[in-house]
Amino acid sequence: MNTDVAIIGAGPYGLSLAAHLRDRGVNFRIFGRPMGFWREHVPASLRLKAEGFALDLFDPGRRSTLAQFCRERGYPYAPTGEPIPTAVFTEYGETFQKTHVPQLQPCLVTHLSRTLEGFVVHLDNGETVMARNVVMAVGIQHFAHTPPAVRGLPPDRVSHTFDETTFERFAGKRVAVIGAGSSAVDTACFLHNVGAQTFICTRRPKIWINHPPRKISGLKLLWTRIKKPVSGLGTGWRSRMACDLPDVFHMLPARLRLRITRGHLGPAATWVTGDVVRDKVPIWLNVDLQSARMHDNVVQLEFRDTQAGCPRVVDVDHVFLGTGVKVDMERIPFLDRVLARAIRTEDNMPALSHSFESSVPGLYFIGPMAAGSFGPLLRFAWGARFAARRLSARLGRQSVSQPVPQPAFAS
Numbered sequence: 001m002n003t004d005v006a007i008i009g010a011g012p013y014g015l016s017l018a019a020h021l022r023d024r025g026v027n028f029r030i031f032g033r034p035m036g037f038w039r040e041h042v043p044a045s046l047r048l049k050a051e052g053f054a055l056d057l058f059d060p061g062r063r064s065t066l067a068q069f070c071r072e073r074g075y076p077y078a079p080t081g082e083p084i085p086t087a088v089f090t091e092y093g094e095t096f097q098k099t100h101v102p103q104l105q106p107c108l109v110t111h112l113s114r115t116l117e118g119f120v121v122h123l124d125n126g127e128t129v130m131a132r133n134v135v136m137a138v139g140i141q142h143f144a145h146t147p148p149a150v151r152g153l154p155p156d157r158v159s160h161t162f163d164e165t166t167f168e169r170f171a172g173k174r175v176a177v178i179g180a181g182s183s184a185v186d187t188a189c190f191l192h193n194v195g196a197q198t199f200i201c202t203r204r205p206k207i208w209i210n211h212p213p214r215k216i217s218g219l220k221l222l223w224t225r226i227k228k229p230v231s232g233l234g235t236g237w238r239s240r241m242a243c244d245l246p247d248v249f250h251m252l253p254a255r256l257r258l259r260i261t262r263g264h265l266g267p268a269a270t271w272v273t274g275d276v277v278r279d280k281v282p283i284w285l286n287v288d289l290q291s292a293r294m295h296d297n298v299v300q301l302e303f304r305d306t307q308a309g310c311p312r313v314v315d316v317d318h319v320f321l322g323t324g325v326k327v328d329m330e331r332i333p334f335l336d337r338v339l340a341r342a343i344r345t346e347d348n349m350p351a352l353s354h355s356f357e358s359s360v361p362g363l364y365f366i367g368p369m370a371a372g373s374f375g376p377l378l379r380f381a382w383g384a385r386f387a388a389r390r391l392s393a394r395l396g397r398q399s400v401s402q403p404v405p406q407p408a409f410a411s
Contacts, residue, residue, distance in 0.1 A: 002029070002129045003027055003131050004026060004027040004131070004132050004133060004395070005021060005026060005028035005029075005131065005132070005133045005134075006028070006029050006030075006031070006119065006129060006131035006133070006135070007021075007028060007029070007032075007134075007135045008032065008109050008112070008134065008135065008138060009031075009032045009136065009137030009138045009139060010030060010031070010032030010033060010035070010036065010101075010104055010106075010137075011035060011037055011038070011093070011137065011367070012057050012093065012381040013137040013139070013366045013367040013381075013383075013384045013387055014030060014135070014137035014366075015030075015034065015057055015093065015096055015097050015100070015101055015104075016057050016058040016059075016384040016385065016388040017135060017366065017384075017387065017388045017391055017392060018030045018100070018101040018104070019058065019060065019100035019101060019388070020058070020059075020060055020391075020392035021395060021396070022100065022101065022103075023059070023060045023061075024392055024396040025396075026395055026396055028395075029103070029131070030101060030103070030104050031104075031105050031109055031121070032106070032108065032109075032137075034093060034094050034104060034106065035089075035090045035093035035094055035097070037139050038089060038093065040165070041141060041162045041163075042165065043086060043164075043165045043166070043167075043190060044085065044086050044087040044165065045086070046085065046186055046190075047083035047084065047270070047272045047273075048083060048085070048089060048270075049083075049182050049210070049269075049270040050084075050232075050380065050381065050382070051079065051080045051081075052067070052077055052078055052079050052080065052084050053066075053067070053079040053080065054232040054233070054381065055084055055089055055381055056381075056382075056385075057093060057096045057384065058384055058385040059096070059099075059100050064096050064099055064100065066084070066089070066092050067079070069092045069095060069096075070088070070092075075088050080230070081212075083270065107124050107127075108123070108124045108334075109121055109122065109334045110124050110334055111334050111336065112334055112336060112339065113336035113339055114336070114338075114339050114342075114363075115130075118131055118132045118133070118362060119131045119132075119133075119134045119362065119363070121134070122334075133362045133363075133364065133395060134362065134363050134364070135365075135366060135391065136363070136364065136365045136366070136369065137366050137367050139367055139368060140325045140327075140368050141162065142332055143325040143326055143327050143328060143331060143368075144162045144321075145160075145321075145323045145324050145325055145326045146321060147178070147289060147323055149289045149291050149292050150178075150289070150292045150319060150321065152292070152293065153293075153299060153319065157294070157299050157317075157318055157319065158292075158319045158320075158321065159318070159319070159320050159321065160321045160323070161179075161186070161187045161322045162183075164187070167190045167191055167193075167196070168194050170194060170196040170198075170318060171194045171195040171196060172195055172196065173196055173197065173317040173318055174196075174197045174198075174298075174315070174316040174317045174318075175191050175196045175198045175316060175317065176201055176299075176301060176316045176318075176319050176320070177191070177198060177199070177200045177319075177320045177322055178200075178202070178289060178319065178320065178321050178322060178323060179202060179321065179322025180202035180207045180322075181269065181324060182268060182269045182270055183322045184202070184320070184322025184323075185200070185207065185269035185270075185273050185274055185277050186269070186273045187320050188200050188273075188277050188281050188320075189273035189277050189281070190273075191320075192276065192277070193276075198281060199282040199284060200277065200282070200284065201287050201303060202283070202285060202287070203286065203287060203288040203289075203306060204285065204286075205286055206285065207269065207274075207283060208268040208269065209268070209270075209271060209274030209275070210268055212271040231243040231244075231382075232380065232383075233377065233380055239376070242375050242376045243377050243382065246374040246375055246377050246383075246386055247374075249375035249377075250354060250374055250375075254346050254351070257346075257373070257375065258346060258372055260375065260376070261371050261372055261376055261379075284303070284312070286305060286306045286307045287304065287305055287306065287312060288303060288304045289301065289302075289303055290302045290304050290311070292319065298315040298316065298317060299315065299316050299317065299318070299319055300313060300315050301314050301315075301316060325368075326348070327348055327349050327368060327371075327372075328348040329343055330348075339360065342359070342360050343359055343360055343363070344358070346373075349369055349370075349372035350365045350369060350372075350373070351373060352364075352365060352370055352372075352373035355390060355391065355394040356370060356373075356391050364391060366378070366384075366387040366391060367383075367387070370387065374386075
Protein backbone atom coordinates (compact mmCIF):
# COMPACT_ATOMS: atom_id res chain seq x y z
CA MET A 1 0.00 0.00 0.00
CA ASN A 2 1.20 3.54 -0.82
CA THR A 3 -0.78 4.91 2.12
CA ASP A 4 -3.21 3.87 4.82
CA VAL A 5 -5.57 6.79 4.15
CA ALA A 6 -6.18 8.89 1.04
CA ILE A 7 -8.18 12.10 1.58
CA ILE A 8 -9.84 13.53 -1.53
CA GLY A 9 -10.61 17.20 -1.04
CA ALA A 10 -8.76 20.08 0.62
CA GLY A 11 -11.51 22.31 1.96
CA PRO A 12 -12.36 22.82 5.67
CA TYR A 13 -13.30 19.15 6.19
CA GLY A 14 -10.36 17.58 4.38
CA LEU A 15 -7.80 19.92 5.95
CA SER A 16 -9.21 19.55 9.47
CA LEU A 17 -9.16 15.76 9.20
CA ALA A 18 -5.62 15.81 7.80
CA ALA A 19 -4.43 17.97 10.72
CA HIS A 20 -5.88 15.44 13.17
CA LEU A 21 -4.40 12.44 11.34
CA ARG A 22 -0.98 14.11 11.24
CA ASP A 23 -1.16 14.70 14.97
CA ARG A 24 -1.88 10.98 15.50
CA GLY A 25 0.95 9.90 13.22
CA VAL A 26 -1.34 8.20 10.72
CA ASN A 27 0.13 7.37 7.30
CA PHE A 28 -2.03 9.45 4.95
CA ARG A 29 -1.99 11.47 1.75
CA ILE A 30 -4.33 14.29 0.79
CA PHE A 31 -5.16 15.53 -2.71
CA GLY A 32 -6.85 18.69 -3.93
CA ARG A 33 -6.36 22.41 -4.37
CA PRO A 34 -6.39 24.01 -0.90
CA MET A 35 -9.68 25.89 -0.42
CA GLY A 36 -10.23 25.45 -4.16
CA PHE A 37 -14.02 25.79 -4.10
CA TRP A 38 -13.89 29.00 -2.09
CA ARG A 39 -11.23 30.54 -4.33
CA GLU A 40 -12.67 29.43 -7.68
CA HIS A 41 -16.45 29.49 -7.12
CA VAL A 42 -17.21 32.20 -4.53
CA PRO A 43 -16.71 35.95 -5.10
CA ALA A 44 -13.71 37.13 -3.10
CA SER A 45 -15.54 40.21 -1.79
CA LEU A 46 -18.63 38.30 -0.64
CA ARG A 47 -19.11 38.60 3.10
CA LEU A 48 -20.09 35.19 4.41
CA LYS A 49 -23.34 34.42 6.19
CA ALA A 50 -21.74 32.29 8.93
CA GLU A 51 -20.48 34.11 12.00
CA GLY A 52 -16.74 34.44 12.53
CA PHE A 53 -16.51 31.87 15.32
CA ALA A 54 -18.27 29.29 13.08
CA LEU A 55 -15.66 29.58 10.30
CA ASP A 56 -12.77 27.94 12.12
CA LEU A 57 -10.79 25.06 10.72
CA PHE A 58 -9.76 22.57 13.38
CA ASP A 59 -6.32 21.42 14.47
CA PRO A 60 -6.19 19.22 17.58
CA GLY A 61 -4.66 21.92 19.78
CA ARG A 62 -7.04 24.66 18.52
CA ARG A 63 -4.07 26.97 17.99
CA SER A 64 -4.96 28.01 14.44
CA THR A 65 -8.31 29.72 14.80
CA LEU A 66 -9.71 32.35 12.48
CA ALA A 67 -9.61 34.83 15.37
CA GLN A 68 -5.86 34.34 15.82
CA PHE A 69 -5.24 34.53 12.07
CA CYS A 70 -7.13 37.83 11.79
CA ARG A 71 -5.25 39.31 14.74
CA GLU A 72 -1.90 38.39 13.19
CA ARG A 73 -2.85 39.77 9.76
CA GLY A 74 -4.70 42.84 11.00
CA TYR A 75 -8.08 41.86 9.55
CA PRO A 76 -11.29 42.95 11.30
CA TYR A 77 -12.78 40.11 13.33
CA ALA A 78 -15.47 39.52 15.93
CA PRO A 79 -17.04 36.21 16.99
CA THR A 80 -20.42 37.59 15.88
CA GLY A 81 -21.60 40.64 13.99
CA GLU A 82 -18.51 41.15 11.78
CA PRO A 83 -19.09 39.38 8.43
CA ILE A 84 -15.95 37.71 7.12
CA PRO A 85 -15.06 38.25 3.42
CA THR A 86 -14.49 35.14 1.34
CA ALA A 87 -10.96 36.32 0.51
CA VAL A 88 -10.03 36.38 4.21
CA PHE A 89 -11.56 32.95 4.86
CA THR A 90 -9.76 31.50 1.83
CA GLU A 91 -6.42 32.99 2.89
CA TYR A 92 -6.96 31.62 6.39
CA GLY A 93 -7.64 28.12 5.05
CA GLU A 94 -4.55 28.22 2.83
CA THR A 95 -2.43 29.32 5.79
CA PHE A 96 -3.91 26.55 7.91
CA GLN A 97 -2.90 24.08 5.19
CA LYS A 98 0.70 25.32 5.06
CA THR A 99 0.91 25.09 8.84
CA HIS A 100 -0.79 21.77 9.56
CA VAL A 101 -0.93 19.88 6.24
CA PRO A 102 2.31 20.76 4.42
CA GLN A 103 2.35 17.39 2.60
CA LEU A 104 -0.82 18.19 0.63
CA GLN A 105 -0.55 17.40 -3.10
CA PRO A 106 -2.40 20.14 -5.06
CA CYS A 107 -3.55 17.80 -7.80
CA LEU A 108 -6.95 16.42 -8.73
CA VAL A 109 -8.25 12.87 -8.65
CA THR A 110 -9.28 11.63 -12.08
CA HIS A 111 -10.50 8.13 -11.15
CA LEU A 112 -11.22 6.17 -7.99
CA SER A 113 -11.86 2.44 -8.07
CA ARG A 114 -11.76 -0.54 -5.71
CA THR A 115 -9.57 -3.64 -5.69
CA LEU A 116 -9.42 -6.66 -3.40
CA GLU A 117 -6.66 -4.96 -1.37
CA GLY A 118 -8.21 -1.49 -1.12
CA PHE A 119 -8.57 1.43 -3.51
CA VAL A 120 -6.78 2.77 -6.57
CA VAL A 121 -6.53 6.57 -6.87
CA HIS A 122 -5.47 8.03 -10.24
CA LEU A 123 -4.21 11.64 -10.22
CA ASP A 124 -4.10 14.23 -12.98
CA ASN A 125 -0.28 14.29 -12.78
CA GLY A 126 -0.20 10.68 -13.97
CA GLU A 127 0.51 9.14 -10.55
CA THR A 128 -1.39 6.10 -9.26
CA VAL A 129 -1.81 5.68 -5.50
CA MET A 130 -2.92 2.54 -3.63
CA ALA A 131 -4.82 3.26 -0.40
CA ARG A 132 -6.27 1.01 2.29
CA ASN A 133 -8.92 3.64 3.14
CA VAL A 134 -10.33 6.59 1.22
CA VAL A 135 -12.08 9.64 2.72
CA MET A 136 -14.26 11.66 0.37
CA ALA A 137 -14.26 15.33 1.45
CA VAL A 138 -15.38 16.75 -1.89
CA GLY A 139 -17.84 19.39 -0.67
CA ILE A 140 -20.63 20.56 -2.99
CA GLN A 141 -18.81 21.59 -6.15
CA HIS A 142 -20.12 18.64 -8.20
CA PHE A 143 -23.75 19.05 -7.21
CA ALA A 144 -25.02 22.35 -8.64
CA HIS A 145 -28.71 21.87 -9.46
CA THR A 146 -29.95 22.90 -12.90
CA PRO A 147 -33.76 22.92 -13.35
CA PRO A 148 -34.98 20.97 -16.41
CA ALA A 149 -36.60 24.09 -17.91
CA VAL A 150 -33.22 25.75 -18.65
CA ARG A 151 -31.16 22.75 -19.73
CA GLY A 152 -31.70 23.52 -23.42
CA LEU A 153 -30.22 27.03 -23.26
CA PRO A 154 -26.78 27.74 -24.76
CA PRO A 155 -24.04 27.51 -22.10
CA ASP A 156 -23.10 31.17 -22.59
CA ARG A 157 -26.62 32.32 -21.67
CA VAL A 158 -27.07 30.52 -18.36
CA SER A 159 -24.85 30.30 -15.26
CA HIS A 160 -25.18 28.69 -11.89
CA THR A 161 -24.20 30.96 -9.04
CA PHE A 162 -21.18 28.64 -8.59
CA ASP A 163 -19.94 29.60 -12.06
CA GLU A 164 -19.15 33.30 -11.66
CA THR A 165 -16.92 35.19 -9.25
CA THR A 166 -16.84 38.52 -11.13
CA PHE A 167 -19.79 40.27 -12.75
CA GLU A 168 -18.51 43.27 -14.71
CA ARG A 169 -19.32 41.65 -18.06
CA PHE A 170 -23.03 41.82 -17.20
CA ALA A 171 -23.11 45.62 -16.86
CA GLY A 172 -26.10 47.02 -18.77
CA LYS A 173 -27.53 43.57 -19.53
CA ARG A 174 -30.93 42.22 -18.52
CA VAL A 175 -30.30 39.37 -16.09
CA ALA A 176 -32.82 37.14 -14.33
CA VAL A 177 -31.80 35.41 -11.10
CA ILE A 178 -33.81 32.29 -10.29
CA GLY A 179 -33.99 31.38 -6.60
CA ALA A 180 -34.63 32.72 -3.12
CA GLY A 181 -31.63 31.67 -1.06
CA SER A 182 -28.42 33.41 -0.11
CA SER A 183 -26.60 32.59 -3.36
CA ALA A 184 -29.43 34.08 -5.43
CA VAL A 185 -29.63 37.24 -3.32
CA ASP A 186 -25.84 37.63 -3.21
CA THR A 187 -25.63 37.31 -7.00
CA ALA A 188 -28.46 39.81 -7.55
CA CYS A 189 -26.65 42.27 -5.28
CA PHE A 190 -23.38 41.93 -7.21
CA LEU A 191 -25.21 42.30 -10.53
CA HIS A 192 -26.99 45.44 -9.32
CA ASN A 193 -23.70 46.92 -8.11
CA VAL A 194 -22.08 46.57 -11.57
CA GLY A 195 -25.05 48.15 -13.33
CA ALA A 196 -26.95 45.12 -14.63
CA GLN A 197 -30.72 45.34 -15.06
CA THR A 198 -31.37 42.44 -12.73
CA PHE A 199 -34.38 41.00 -10.93
CA ILE A 200 -35.11 37.92 -8.80
CA CYS A 201 -37.74 35.31 -9.64
CA THR A 202 -38.88 32.74 -7.07
CA ARG A 203 -41.84 30.43 -6.58
CA ARG A 204 -41.73 31.20 -2.86
CA PRO A 205 -44.13 33.76 -1.35
CA LYS A 206 -41.31 35.56 0.45
CA ILE A 207 -37.55 35.97 0.46
CA TRP A 208 -36.14 35.51 3.93
CA ILE A 209 -33.38 37.92 4.92
CA ASN A 210 -31.58 37.47 8.22
CA HIS A 211 -31.62 40.40 10.62
CA PRO A 212 -28.37 42.18 11.45
CA PRO A 213 -27.08 41.42 14.95
CA ARG A 214 -28.42 43.67 17.69
CA LYS A 215 -26.53 44.71 20.78
CA ILE A 216 -28.45 43.79 23.92
CA SER A 217 -27.34 43.32 27.51
CA GLY A 218 -28.47 42.46 31.01
CA LEU A 219 -31.56 40.36 31.66
CA LYS A 220 -32.74 40.73 28.09
CA LEU A 221 -29.49 39.19 26.85
CA LEU A 222 -29.84 36.31 29.31
CA TRP A 223 -33.43 35.65 28.26
CA THR A 224 -32.49 35.80 24.56
CA ARG A 225 -29.72 33.24 25.07
CA ILE A 226 -32.13 30.92 26.86
CA LYS A 227 -34.85 31.34 24.26
CA LYS A 228 -32.54 31.28 21.22
CA PRO A 229 -29.18 29.76 22.15
CA VAL A 230 -26.25 30.44 19.85
CA SER A 231 -24.69 27.64 17.82
CA GLY A 232 -22.37 27.22 14.85
CA LEU A 233 -25.46 27.01 12.62
CA GLY A 234 -27.19 30.10 13.97
CA THR A 235 -29.56 30.77 16.84
CA GLY A 236 -32.40 28.60 18.15
CA TRP A 237 -32.79 25.27 19.91
CA ARG A 238 -33.14 23.23 16.71
CA SER A 239 -29.80 24.49 15.41
CA ARG A 240 -28.20 23.99 18.82
CA MET A 241 -29.41 20.39 19.00
CA ALA A 242 -28.21 19.77 15.44
CA CYS A 243 -24.72 20.87 16.58
CA ASP A 244 -24.68 19.08 19.93
CA LEU A 245 -26.50 15.82 19.12
CA PRO A 246 -25.40 14.48 15.73
CA ASP A 247 -25.27 10.94 17.15
CA VAL A 248 -28.88 11.19 18.27
CA PHE A 249 -29.77 12.38 14.79
CA HIS A 250 -27.89 9.38 13.36
CA MET A 251 -30.18 7.02 15.28
CA LEU A 252 -33.41 8.49 13.89
CA PRO A 253 -35.37 6.65 11.17
CA ALA A 254 -34.03 7.47 7.70
CA ARG A 255 -37.21 9.18 6.50
CA LEU A 256 -37.25 11.53 9.50
CA ARG A 257 -33.52 12.27 9.23
CA LEU A 258 -33.81 13.20 5.58
CA ARG A 259 -36.87 15.37 6.13
CA ILE A 260 -35.10 17.33 8.88
CA THR A 261 -31.95 17.70 6.79
CA ARG A 262 -33.90 19.07 3.84
CA GLY A 263 -36.13 21.36 5.87
CA HIS A 264 -33.90 22.86 8.55
CA LEU A 265 -32.28 26.20 7.72
CA GLY A 266 -33.95 26.66 4.37
CA PRO A 267 -33.20 29.49 1.92
CA ALA A 268 -32.28 32.70 3.72
CA ALA A 269 -30.04 35.58 2.73
CA THR A 270 -27.52 37.47 4.80
CA TRP A 271 -28.50 40.98 5.82
CA VAL A 272 -25.35 42.41 4.17
CA THR A 273 -26.55 41.78 0.62
CA GLY A 274 -30.22 41.29 1.52
CA ASP A 275 -30.74 44.92 2.48
CA VAL A 276 -29.45 46.07 -0.92
CA VAL A 277 -31.67 43.62 -2.82
CA ARG A 278 -34.76 44.39 -0.77
CA ASP A 279 -34.46 48.11 -1.46
CA LYS A 280 -33.13 48.21 -5.02
CA VAL A 281 -33.78 44.96 -6.93
CA PRO A 282 -37.23 43.98 -8.27
CA ILE A 283 -38.46 40.67 -6.87
CA TRP A 284 -41.06 38.45 -8.54
CA LEU A 285 -42.72 36.24 -5.93
CA ASN A 286 -44.97 33.21 -6.48
CA VAL A 287 -43.71 32.53 -10.02
CA ASP A 288 -42.72 29.07 -11.21
CA LEU A 289 -40.41 28.77 -14.23
CA GLN A 290 -42.11 26.77 -16.99
CA SER A 291 -39.79 27.15 -19.97
CA ALA A 292 -36.70 28.93 -21.26
CA ARG A 293 -35.83 29.22 -24.94
CA MET A 294 -33.87 31.39 -27.34
CA HIS A 295 -35.97 33.88 -29.33
CA ASP A 296 -34.53 36.66 -31.52
CA ASN A 297 -31.14 36.31 -29.81
CA VAL A 298 -32.56 36.76 -26.31
CA VAL A 299 -33.63 34.28 -23.66
CA GLN A 300 -37.39 34.15 -23.33
CA LEU A 301 -38.55 32.97 -19.92
CA GLU A 302 -42.08 31.88 -19.25
CA PHE A 303 -43.34 31.71 -15.68
CA ARG A 304 -46.63 30.64 -14.20
CA ASP A 305 -48.00 32.91 -11.50
CA THR A 306 -48.97 30.38 -8.83
CA GLN A 307 -51.48 32.74 -7.23
CA ALA A 308 -53.20 34.23 -10.27
CA GLY A 309 -52.71 31.14 -12.41
CA CYS A 310 -51.69 33.21 -15.44
CA PRO A 311 -48.42 33.16 -17.43
CA ARG A 312 -45.73 35.84 -17.27
CA VAL A 313 -43.18 36.15 -20.07
CA VAL A 314 -39.96 38.17 -20.01
CA ASP A 315 -36.95 38.51 -22.32
CA VAL A 316 -33.46 38.64 -20.79
CA ASP A 317 -29.85 38.45 -21.92
CA HIS A 318 -28.69 35.99 -19.27
CA VAL A 319 -30.05 33.69 -16.56
CA PHE A 320 -28.43 32.99 -13.21
CA LEU A 321 -29.48 29.90 -11.27
CA GLY A 322 -29.50 30.28 -7.52
CA THR A 323 -31.13 26.88 -7.31
CA GLY A 324 -28.81 25.30 -4.80
CA VAL A 325 -27.33 21.82 -4.80
CA LYS A 326 -28.61 18.26 -4.91
CA VAL A 327 -26.17 15.66 -3.67
CA ASP A 328 -26.05 12.67 -6.01
CA MET A 329 -23.39 9.96 -5.97
CA GLU A 330 -23.72 9.50 -9.73
CA ARG A 331 -22.50 13.06 -10.36
CA ILE A 332 -19.04 12.61 -8.85
CA PRO A 333 -17.05 12.54 -12.09
CA PHE A 334 -14.04 10.52 -10.92
CA LEU A 335 -15.96 7.83 -9.00
CA ASP A 336 -15.90 4.45 -10.75
CA ARG A 337 -19.42 3.49 -11.77
CA VAL A 338 -19.14 -0.02 -10.32
CA LEU A 339 -17.95 1.43 -7.02
CA ALA A 340 -20.71 4.05 -7.04
CA ARG A 341 -23.39 1.37 -7.45
CA ALA A 342 -21.96 -0.57 -4.50
CA ILE A 343 -22.57 2.34 -2.11
CA ARG A 344 -25.90 2.14 -0.31
CA THR A 345 -27.67 5.50 -0.47
CA GLU A 346 -30.59 7.32 1.12
CA ASP A 347 -32.03 10.05 -1.09
CA ASN A 348 -28.87 9.82 -3.26
CA MET A 349 -26.62 10.47 -0.23
CA PRO A 350 -24.41 7.70 1.15
CA ALA A 351 -25.80 5.88 4.18
CA LEU A 352 -23.02 6.05 6.75
CA SER A 353 -22.05 4.24 9.93
CA HIS A 354 -21.36 5.85 13.29
CA SER A 355 -17.79 6.36 12.03
CA PHE A 356 -18.69 7.88 8.63
CA GLU A 357 -18.03 4.60 6.81
CA SER A 358 -20.18 3.73 3.81
CA SER A 359 -21.47 0.29 2.86
CA VAL A 360 -18.15 -0.18 1.00
CA PRO A 361 -15.63 -1.03 3.74
CA GLY A 362 -12.85 1.52 3.95
CA LEU A 363 -14.71 4.22 2.02
CA TYR A 364 -15.73 7.22 4.15
CA PHE A 365 -17.64 10.43 3.46
CA ILE A 366 -17.48 13.71 5.40
CA GLY A 367 -18.93 17.15 4.79
CA PRO A 368 -22.27 17.80 3.05
CA MET A 369 -22.41 14.25 1.67
CA ALA A 370 -22.70 13.03 5.28
CA ALA A 371 -25.60 15.34 6.15
CA GLY A 372 -28.20 12.68 5.42
CA SER A 373 -26.69 10.50 8.15
CA PHE A 374 -25.66 13.10 10.74
CA GLY A 375 -27.92 16.08 10.10
CA PRO A 376 -27.63 19.76 9.15
CA LEU A 377 -24.38 20.17 11.12
CA LEU A 378 -22.47 18.46 8.30
CA ARG A 379 -23.72 20.99 5.73
CA PHE A 380 -21.60 23.73 7.31
CA ALA A 381 -17.92 24.30 8.07
CA TRP A 382 -18.67 24.07 11.80
CA GLY A 383 -19.22 20.32 11.41
CA ALA A 384 -15.56 19.77 10.49
CA ARG A 385 -14.60 19.53 14.17
CA PHE A 386 -17.01 16.67 14.85
CA ALA A 387 -16.04 14.83 11.67
CA ALA A 388 -12.28 15.25 12.19
CA ARG A 389 -12.38 14.04 15.79
CA ARG A 390 -14.63 11.06 15.11
CA LEU A 391 -12.94 9.83 11.95
CA SER A 392 -9.35 10.43 13.08
CA ALA A 393 -10.07 8.34 16.19
CA ARG A 394 -11.34 5.55 13.96
CA LEU A 395 -8.46 5.67 11.48
CA GLY A 396 -5.87 6.33 14.18
CA ARG A 397 -6.51 2.93 15.71
CA GLN A 398 -5.01 1.40 12.56
CA SER A 399 -1.69 3.25 12.94
CA VAL A 400 1.22 2.77 15.35
CA SER A 401 3.30 5.74 14.18
CA GLN A 402 4.28 8.53 16.53
CA PRO A 403 2.49 11.90 16.31
CA VAL A 404 4.20 14.76 14.53
CA PRO A 405 4.82 17.98 16.56
CA GLN A 406 2.57 20.81 15.46
CA PRO A 407 3.96 24.29 14.66
CA ALA A 408 2.27 27.64 15.04
CA PHE A 409 0.86 29.42 12.00
CA ALA A 410 3.13 29.31 8.96
CA SER A 411 4.31 32.71 7.83
